[in-house]
Each structure stands twice: as C-alpha cells, then as structure tokens.
Amino acid sequence: MFSRVLIANRGEIALRVIRACHELGISAVAVFSEADRGAAYLDMADEAICIGPAVPAESYLNIPRIMSAAEITNADAIHPGYGFLAENENFAQICKECGITFIGPPPEAMRLLGNKVEARKLAKKAGVSLVPGSDGVVENIEQGLKIAAGIGYPVMIKAVAGGGGRGMRVAHNEMSFRSGFTSAQAEATAAFGDGSVYLEKLIVEPRHVEVQVMADATGKVLHFYERDCSIQRRHQKMIEESPCPVINEKTRQKLCESAIRIIKHANYVNAATVEFLLDKDQHFYFIEVNTRIQVEHPVSEMVTGRDLIKMQLQVASGEKLGLTQRDIKHRGVAIECRINAEDPANGFSPCPGKITRFIPPGGPGIRVDTHVYQGWTVSPSYDSMLCKLIAYRPTRDEAIATMRRALSEFVIEPIKTTIPASLSILSHNLFVKSKIDTEFVERNF
C-alpha cells in the first residue's frame, strides 16, 4: 500500500479522500489555491501545499505545479477526485512517466472511453444494447442526412469528445438536422477542440440510470448496482438515489452485467460509472462511461455498505479486490441531495459569500459529506456545491421522510442555497411515486 497520497482536488472530495487515506494508514497531502487557504480540511491533511492563485488553470488544473507538489512531498500516488484533472489522459500519462501512481484508470482506457464513438464500438463488441445510431463519426451534412433517415427522426447529434450534454442537438427533420449539425460541430470544436459528431436515435422521456463499477489490475470487475440520476437541471444533477425505484431484479442483473462486460472489454482498472438511458418499456441503452469516481458515489456506498474510495486506493496500489460479486448485496434505499450555493428563486445563479451560521443535520439515517463550516467563505471561482446530504433508510418512503426532515433542520446563513428546491422536489407527488424522467425538473419547476 502507498505511504503517502497527494489529493489533486479541493472541497468535499478532497476531505473524503483524506478520510479514506487515514483509515488505511496512509499519509494525505492536500494542495490548495489561495482562495482555499484556511479551509478546515487542510488541517486534517498531514501536509498542505499552496499551488497557486484561485484561477483553476494556475492551480488545480496546473499539471507542473501539482507534479512539483507531489515530488516535494514524496507522494507515491495522486488521487484526482472528480472534475479538474480526473479525466485528463495527459495527466494520467505524466503521472505514469514520473513514477507516481495515478489513482484512476490507465491512460489508454481513459482515451478509449473518452471517445464516445470508440465507446459505442466497444459496447457493441461486448454485446451490450446501445442506442441505434451511426457506426462512427459523421463527416458531413449529406452523409448525416442519409444516416438520420435510416435511423428515423427524431435523432440526436452528439460530440464524439463530449459528455455531460455539451455539443448535443436534437433534430426532428431534415431542416433542423442541417442547422443542428453545424451548431453541434461548432460547439464541440469550441468546448473540446474536436468538432467530430455522431448520431443516435432520440430516446424520448428517458430515465438516467448508471452502474457503479470497480476493477482491479488482474481483470476482476465488480458492480455496486445502479443509481437513478434523473433529477437534474441543465445537466447538473440535483438528487440521486440507489437503487433505481422502477426496475425489477431481472433487469437490474442484466443492466449491471452489461456494465461489467463493457469495463472488461476496455481493460479498465479502478472506479468507473457506466451510463444508460432507460425508456418507458424498461429497455436500457448504453450511452457513455465516466472514468472517475463520481459526486454521487455515496448512495452506492450506503446501499452496499462498501467504501469505494478505500477500494480505489487499494486497487491502484495493486491489491486484488478481496470480494466476489455475491458478497455485494444491496440493502435499503439511499438518496442524495446536492446542496449548492445558488438561488433557486433567481435562476439558480451562484451565491458565493461568507457563511456566518452553519448547522448541519444529523441523527438516524443521515450522512453529511461537506468541507463547509461556520465562518467559511464560498469562493466564486469554483463549483457551487457546498454539501452532499445523504439519507439511508430501509424503504424509499422512509428515506424521503428522513431527507425532508434533515433538509428542514439544515441552517446555512446568510447565503442562498438549493435546500428549498430539494425540499419541493421531495414533496412533489410525481417524485414520491417516481414517475419521473430527465425532463422532470424543467417541466415542473
């Protein structure tokens, strides 16, 4: 096992990784920007190094500065968290060349799955059902029109280098295809430096269901069941839960086995999330793989009773997964609400500023993952997520009741937060009955 791990991230995930390191007897090195100086979790790290100013390009995204911090502190490995450099294959490659273990997949697997057309080909080879679409990159409008006619409208135009909704367009007919194709290419070029696009049939009113997977270096791949992440707004998830409340045990097994097949075919190591769309008839279709630990991993930890961050450290250090699939049971229901410093009454605009009162909830069935404390100043330079509130209960109705109780207890002053938005979603009868899809928030709020 490693003796020292550097965490190339900030906020709640940096704290989450520090905790996992300490449980495994590993010394944790934190890095911080000038905007994060004084964060309480930095005192929990065994060492903390300033790597530059607030602007991410000069600190959390600055590879030379992070590598220097790792070298100075004699770190054996780097945990990238999520966001920032977590899915940067160049960073993973540089770590390797410097003899520092990147706690994530090999750069080759990251490159393969980061290309959505390659990921589709891999899924096909693995025998997993995927959304009907183009076999590869669509080079021009005329070729695209032919393929779209074959698939049947409506179709979705997606960026090959994309993910998370950028560079995506829906086309309902030839005319909207022409304009959508050009603007998707332009947006993809601007966002990813790669304008390549491909086509898929539009799945109407889908649910977003994703499978948590962990692979070790011997090729052993385990799943930790699925999460339903349909409650999102503008591709920002707001509420996630496990298990998905609408799939039966047979569909669940097929879904999770499909995820494992894809990950095995990619020669993958470490944590991954395999995303699917689920339609009204319980058909699921592979869409993409996220090659990182995700924000919402705690719901999978709660229902399986496993520590996914500790497991990431273990498999990265070369340990075999000491579990079999049969050991991993799912029990109960976990729901996570992301609490952001945003004003729901004002278009969810960011609300940075000093927090003068912070009283988090607790009690039975509640987990609070946050780096925030009374006196902390939320910087405008970063993502607005303050806290993840996780309720874990035997049944979904009980988990909803516990979450509502906890959200009502939570005091965060004076900044605006998404607590009221979460409360109103949890009180909506369509959410309670789980008659939802990815458009639920936009349609009802």
Ligand code: MV4
């Ligand atoms: C789709 C889709 C419908 N049909 N693909 C959005 C982000 C990216 N991960 C994939 N996305 C979608 N792909 C087909 N063929 C609908 C979405 C989608 C969506 C997916 C997951 C969660 C929220 C979403 C919100 C709008 C659209």
